[in-house]
Amino acid sequence: MKKDKKMFILIEAVLGSLVLVLAFVMLQEKNEKEKQKIAVIIENSDDNQWAGLKYGLKKAAEDRDVELSVASTGPTLTAKEQEKLIRQEVEGGADAVILQPVVDRDTEKTLQEAERELPVMLIGENPVKRKESTEIPVVRPDNYAMGRKLAEELLKDYNGHLKGKSLGILNREKESEDIKQRKKGFEEGIKGKGAEFVWSYFIAADHEAAEDLEKQPEVDFVIAFDDDSLTAAGNCAASNNLHGALVYGIGHSTEAVYYLDTGAAECLAVPDEFQIGYQSLITLLEQMEQPFKERNSHEISYAVIRRENLFSRENQEILYTMSQ
Numbered sequence: 001m002k003k004d005k006k007m008f009i010l011i012e013a014v015l016g017s018l019v020l021v022l023a024f025v026m027l028q029e030k031n032e033k034e035k036q037k038i039a040v041i042i043e044n045s046d047d048n049q050w051a052g053l054k055y056g057l058k059k060a061a062e063d064r065d066v067e068l069s070v071a072s073t074g075p076t077l078t079a080k081e082q083e084k085l086i087r088q089e090v091e092g093g094a095d096a097v098i099l100q101p102v103v104d105r106d107t108e109k110t111l112q113e114a115e116r117e118l119p120v121m122l123i124g125e126n127p128v129k130r131k132e133s134t135e136i137p138v139v140r141p142d143n144y145a146m147g148r149k150l151a152e153e154l155l156k157d158y159n160g161h162l163k164g165k166s167l168g169i170l171n172r173e174k175e176s177e178d179i180k181q182r183k184k185g186f187e188e189g190i191k192g193k194g195a196e197f198v199w200s201y202f203i204a205a206d207h208e209a210a211e212d213l214e215k216q217p218e219v220d221f222v223i224a225f226d227d228d229s230l231t232a233a234g235n236c237a238a239s240n241n242l243h244g245a246l247v248y249g250i251g252h253s254t255e256a257v258y259y260l261d262t263g264a265a266e267c268l269a270v271p272d273e274f275q276i277g278y279q280s281l282i283t284l285l286e287q288m289e290q291p292f293k294e295r296n297s298h299e300i301s302y303a304v305i306r307r308e309n310l311f312s313r314e315n316q317e318i319l320y321t322m323s324q
Contacts, residue, residue, distance in 0.1 A: 035065065035066060035067050036066040036067065036095045036096070036285070036288070037066070037067045037068075037069070037092075037093050037094045037095050038061065038066055038067065038068050038069070038094065038095065038096050038097070038098065038281060038284065038285075039069050039070075039071060039086075039089035039092075039094040039096070039097045039098070040054075040057060040068065040069065040070045040071065040097070040098045040099075041070075041071045041073065041082060041085050041086065041089070041097060041098070041099050041100065042070070042071075042073065042099075042100040042123070043073055043075070043076070043077040043100055043102060044073060044074060044075045044076075044077075045070050045071060045072055045073045046072070047075075047253075048253050048254055048255060049227040049228070049251070049252055049253035049255075049256075050273070051253070051254070051273075051321070051322050051323065051324055052252060052272070052273030052274045052276075052277070052318070052321040052322050052324070053123070053273040053274070053276055053277040054070060054277060054324075055274055055277065055321050055324040056273065056274035056275060056276065056277025056278035056279075056280075056281075056321065057070075057098070057277040057278070057280070057281050058277075059274075059277075059278055060277065060278045060279075060281035060282050061281060063282075064281070064282065064285055066281075066285065068281075069089075069094075071085050071088075071089065073085070077102050078102060078104050078106070079102055079104035079105070079106035079107045079109070079110040080104075080106060080110075082099070082101075082102055082110055083106075083110045083113060083114070086099075086110070086113075086114050086117065087117075090117050090118060094118065095118060095119075095288070096118050096119040096120070096121070096284055096285075096288055097114065097118060097119075097120055097121075098120075098121045098122075098123060098280050098281065098284060099111075099114070099120060099121070099122055099123070100122070100123050100124050101122055101124065101125075101126070101127050101176075102174075102176075103127070103174035103175065103176045104174075107127050108127070111136060115136065119284060119287055119288050119291075120136050121136075121137060121138070121139065121280050121281075121283060121284040121287070122136050122137065122138040122139070123138065123139050123140065123276055123277075123280050124138070124140055124176060124177070124178045125138060125140055125143065125176060125177035125178040125181065126138045126177070126297075127176070127177045135295075136295075137283065137287070137295040137296060137297045137298075138297045138298075139276050139279050139280040139283060139297065139298045139300060140178065140276065140297075140298075140299060140300065141271035141272070141276070141299065141300050141301070141302045142299050142302075143178045143179075143181035143182045143185070144181045144182070144184060144185040145185060145302075146182055146185065146250060146269050146271065146302050147181065147182035147183060147184065147185025147186035147187075147189065147225070147250075148185035148186065148188065148189040149185075149189075149269060149302075149304060150182075150185075150186050150189070150223070150248055150249070150250065150267070150269050150304075151185070151186045151187075151188075151189025151190045152189060153248065153267045153269075153304060154190065154221065154223075154248055154267070155189070155190065155193060157266075157267075160193070161193055161194055162190060162193045162194045162195035163193075163194030163195075164194065165194065165195050165196070165220045165221065166195070166196045166197075166198045166218075166219040166220050166221070167195050167196065167197050167198065167219055167220065167221045167222070167223055168197075168198055168199045168200070168201060168216055168217075168219040168221070168222045168223070168245065169183070169197065169199070169200040169201070169223050169225070170200075170201050170202075170203060170213070170222055170223065170224040170225070170229040170230075170232070170233055170249075171183070171200075171202065171203070171224065171225040171226055171229050172202065172203055172204075172226050172228055172229060173202040173203065173204050178226075179225045179226055182225045182226075182250060183225055186223060186225070198217050198219050199216050199217055199219070201213060201216055203228050203229045203232050213232060213233065213236045213241070213242070214236055214241035214242065214243075218243040218244075218245070219243075219245050220245060220246065221245055221246050221247075221248060222237075222242060222245045222246070222247050222248075222249075223247075223248050223249060224247065224248075224249030224250065224251070225249065225250055226250060226251070227250070227251040227252055227253050227256055229249065230247070230249035230250060230251035230256045230259070230265065230268070231251065231253065231255045231256055231259065233247045233249065233265070234247060234255070234256065234258075234259025234260075234264040234265045235259070235264075237259070237264040237265070238259065238262065238264040246266045247259070247264065247265040247266055248265070248266055248267045248268075249265065249267075249268060249269070250268070250269045250270075250271070251265075251268055251269075251270065252270050252271055252273045252322065253322065254322050254323055256268060256270075257305075257310070257319065257322065260305060260306070260307055260310060261307060261310055263307065266306070267304065267305075267306055268304070268305045268306070269302055269303075269304055269305075270302060270303045270304075270305055270318055271300065271302045272300050272301050272302060272303070272318060272321075273321065273322075274317075274318070274321035275300045275301065276300050279298050279300060280298075283296070283298060303315060303318055305318075
């Protein structure tokens with residue numbers, strides 16, 4: 001009788017242990033299933049200019065224990081295509097999305113529809129200017145200030161005057177809001193300083209038209225307002241096809257830094273893409289945790305880099321994140 005009782009107690013203990021193990025496994029599976037999924041949609045997602053941004057997103061995802069996915073996209077992306085990608089991410093279980101808004105007449109409609117589906121965070125600039133408090137938050141550098149700073153650097157090299165000097169302006173075929181702000185800052189920065197704007201040239205997203213850059217009229221300076229344009233100008237200058245023009249611009253890829261290091265570019269303004277990625281994800285998660293809290297945008301710092309300070313201590317972190 002005593003043996004039967006001991007056996008019963010032993011069986012009870014074993015069964016109890018199995019129940020606890022099973023409950024623990026089920027709880028772990030539940031936690032894994034409930035891990036928040038964040039989708040990221042940027043144009044030309046595999047391009048190396050996004051290395052810093054994706055590294056920042058990855059680190060933030062690790063810090064907050066969320067699942068991150070970056071949609072595969074080509075060199076060009078329309079609002080309709082972006083809308084389709086958003087829908088696919090929603091159907092795939094995404095809880096929120098980080099978007100680089102495309103330049104398209106349907107962009108506003110796409111963003112409005114995306115907001116109805118799930119929380120949205122923008123990177124770059126918000127192309128939809130709305131006064132109401134429900135404006136979609138954005139994480140970006142101060143694009144106007146960055147363009148203005150580029151003008152200051154150019155003027156500094158020529159004692160504050162550009163009389164008799166000529167400029168060519170270079171940027172992407174589709175002018176996004178961030179490029180418009182950079183151009184505005186630069187143009188206002190050199191206003192009244194004697195420089196002549198000779199031409200404006202547009203680089204296609206796939207760089208197909210970059211080979212025609214050398215056919216533009218001779219100028220003293222080429223000013224590039226985005227990474228694609230900067231690398232196209234750097235490549236052209238490295239091949240001695242810019243007629244001796246000096247390149248000043250904005251970029252954030254290892255290729256852009258390479259052209260600076262080799263002397264094909266004179267001065268580079270570099271937005272901190274790592275911080276843009278990190279801050280956009282953290283801010284989005286905070287928004288999801290407190291949906292009724294006022295949604296805030298964030299401005300991220302940038303650095304001005306020249307060949308002589310390229311490997312200075314303060315620039316090491318930015319260069320490191322570009323190479324990840």
